[in-house]
Amino acid sequence: MTPDDVDDLRQLADLYRQTSPPEPSEAAWAEVFARVPSPAPRAPRGAGWWGPIVGAAALAAVASLALLVRAPAGPLAAADDEGPWEVALASEVQILRSGTDDADRLALGPRPQMGEFAVATAEEIVVVKAEDNPDGETTPTLDTGGPLSVIDWAGGRGDPPPRPTP
Amino acid sequence: MIAGPCLMMLLALGCGEKAKEARKVRVFFVVTIATEKGDKIDDKLKDIATEVQRMRPALKGFKLASISCKSLAIDAADLFDVIDEQKAKIVIEKAADKAGRVQLRVKPPKMGEITYSTPCGKFLPILTPIRTEQGDQIIIAIRVQPCGK
Numbered sequence: 001m002t003p004d005d006v007d008d009l010r011q012l013a014d015l016y017r018q019t020s021p022p023e024p025s026e027a028a029w030a031e032v033f034a035r036v037p038s039p040a041p042r043a044p045r046g047a048g049w050w051g052p053i054v055g056a057a058a059l060a061a062v063a064s065l066a067l068l069v070r071a072p073a074g075p076l077a078a079a080d081d082e083g084p085w086e087v088a089l090a091s092e093v094q095i096l097r098s099g100t101d102d103a104d105r106l107a108l109g110p111r112p113q114m115g116e117f118a119v120a121t122a123e124e125i126v127v128v129k130a131e132d133n134p135d136g137e138t139t140p141t142l143d144t145g146g147p148l149s150v151i152d153w154a155g156g157r158g159d160p161p162p163r164p165t166p
Numbered sequence: 167m168i169a170g171p172c173l174m175m176l177l178a179l180g181c182g183e184k185a186k187e188a189r190k191v192r193v194f195f196v197v198t199i200a201t202e203k204g205d206k207i208d209d210k211l212k213d214i215a216t217e218v219q220r221m222r223p224a225l226k227g228f229k230l231a232s233i234s235c236k237s238l239a240i241d242a243a244d245l246f247d248v249i250d251e252q253k254a255k256i257v258i259e260k261a262a263d264k265a266g267r268v269q270l271r272v273k274p275p276k277m278g279e280i281t282y283s284t285p286c287g288k289f290l291p292i293l294t295p296i297r298t299e300q301g302d303q304i305i306i307a308i309r310v311q312p313c314g315k
Contacts (some may be wrong), residue, residue: 009193015230018188026233026304038209038243051268057252065202077310081294083257094234094235094236095233095234095235095236096236096247104260116210117210117211117214117289118287118288118289119213119214119217119289119290119309120284120285120289120290124284124285124286124288125283125284125290126282126283127282127310128269128281128282128283129279129280129281129313130278130279130280130281131278131279131280133276133277133278135276137276139278139291140274140278140279140280142282143221144223145220146216146217146220147217147273148213148214148216148217148291149291150214150217150218150221150290150292151282151290151292151293152221152279152290152292152293153276153277153292153293153294153295154275
């Protein structure tokens with residue numbers, strides 16, 4: 001920058017100061033403020049025009065997420081579709097307790113779970129060994145008096161055990 | 167090079183597993199309630215009811231309560247629920263022979279242990295000394311199958 005350039009800048013600054021309008025007075029500002037209308041009362045929070053839009057967007061996001069979770073995407077479906085689902089063998093399933101009405105509805109093995117309630121005949125059961133109950137004389141005995149086999153806790157000779165006291 | 171021996175090993179393991187499965191016996195365990203009150207008899211229990219009533223004429227009603235079903239390996243004991251935390255222990259001693267008979271050992275609650283052989287697919291009822299809170303008597307019935315198939 002040359003000395004001439006510095007002089008030019010000084011003259012430009014002087015001209016700017018000389019030509020700038022004065023600041024408005026306090027009275028002028030008061031008049032302007034008097035013409036500005038008072039602000040409208042503020043709308044309740046969340047009830048603005050954007051509320052429904054945000055709500056709709058959130059619902060759409062949740063619905064999309066649910067669809068993504070429930071419906072397998074293409075590549076996943078292809079991975080699961082490689083062959084028939086493995087089914088447990090009947091021998092691999094343990095039914096710990098079931099209502100008898102539902103037993104035949106269980107698809108385990110080729111036959112219904114309960115099926116016919118065939119009872120072994122007296123000739124078909126062979127008792128190899130029967131031991132006394134160490135807690136009392138309740139030796140199991142095979143009853144052969146009828147056509148079917150029944151093992152009785154006292155061979156049918158004893159009286160029924162006492163009923164439990166309520 | 168390695169695939170051949172590995173395949174042979176996998177096949178051997180698979181066959182071993184099948185042989186082991188074949189030696190399992192499926193045990194059905196049915197709990198029945200016999201009562202002196204009421205005379206309703208479940209259709210499936212008519213034959214049993216006739217036999218039991220011959221020994222206990224006072225028992226008039228027979229109702230199936232529950233079933234359970236487990237596959238047992240030979241000599242492996244397992245417990246079956248009877249009632250009120252009481253359980254019966256069953257051990258398969260011998261898998262089905264050529265005649266389709268299985269030997270098993272049963273220890274019902276409050277009874278001595280009994281070892282017997284039975285044909286596959288048929289129930290053996292056991293009249294137990296166990297009673298319900300209402301005083302009804304508990305009968306358990308045990309069936310084994312499919313016996314080597």
